[in-house]
Amino acid sequence: MKEITVVKKAIITAICIALCVVLPQAFHAIPNAGTVYLPMHIPVLLCGLICGWPYGLLCGAAGPLLSSLFTGMPPAAYLPPMVIECAVYGCASGFLSQVVHTKNTYADLYISLVGAMLTGRIVAGLARALIFAGGSYSMAAWAGGYFVTALPGIVIQLVLLPSIVFALMKAGLIPARYPGR
Numbered sequence: 001m002k003e004i005t006v007v008k009k010a011i012i013t014a015i016c017i018a019l020c021v022v023l024p025q026a027f028h029a030i031p032n033a034g035t036v037y038l039p040m041h042i043p044v045l046l047c048g049l050i051c052g053w054p055y056g057l058l059c060g061a062a063g064p065l066l067s068s069l070f071t072g073m074p075p076a077a078y079l080p081p082m083v084i085e086c087a088v089y090g091c092a093s094g095f096l097s098q099v100v101h102t103k104n105t106y107a108d109l110y111i112s113l114v115g116a117m118l119t120g121r122i123v124a125g126l127a128r129a130l131i132f133a134g135g136s137y138s139m140a141a142w143a144g145g146y147f148v149t150a151l152p153g154i155v156i157q158l159v160l161l162p163s164i165v166f167a168l169m170k171a172g173l174i175p176a177r178y179p180g181r
Contacts, residue, residue: 002175009051013059019043020063020086024073034073035145038153040064044086045116045157048093049109049165050174056090081132085124092116105169105177109162117157121146 004012020040027033034040044063048056064082068074074082093116100111125142147154169176 002179004051004174009055012051013047013055016043016047016059017063017066020059021067021070024067025071028073032149035149036152037156038150040067040082040086041089041120041153042157042160044090045093045113045161046164048090048095048116049097049112049161050168051094052098053091053094056092056094057087058090060086060088060090081124081128084127085120088123089116089120092119101177103178105166106162108177109165110158113158113161117154 020043023039023042024034027037027039030037040063044056044060047059061083064074064079064086068076068079093112096112096115097108100108100115102108102111121142125137125146129137129142165174168174
């Protein structure tokens with residue numbers, strides 16, 4: 001697979017960070033839209049899938065920080081766990097997209113995406129339980145917040161992200177994983 005240049009990765013990362021600020025604003029009119037539709041996760045996961053783990057990690061850490069700075073969302077109380085969660089999403093999606101090679105682009109994308117989504121949720125839950133909520137965070141709260149409430153966002157990510165990456169490959173904007181297939 002032909003590699004994307006560092007400049008192109010930096011540009012894509014900057015666009016994804018900007019989307020981390022803009023997308024949540026688009027959902028702001030809907031009550032609890034951030035926890036239901038997970039608009040900030042989309043550009044972070046996308047950045048990792050396209051650019052790799054260092055860029056995904058940067059996008060995941062910088063996106064929530066800049067969004068909080070410019071828009072006040074996420075609020076300061078939710079910012080540290082959100083930075084950890086998004087940084088893990090970006091890092092894991094990028095790492096998995098580099099190591100998973102099944103010879104099928106969609107399978108690679110789904111394995112990388114699902115693996116990153118699970119890893120991010122597990123790490124974020126552990127961070128909340130061990131650091132931010134100091135023993136008052138339960139397994140039920142974790143499952144409810146990260147899976148039940150977020151189910152619409154999870155479905156959106158599973159439908160949208162592989163399709164976006166595949167469309168970018170087909171358009172020649174990013175290299176195809178398996179040229180000639």
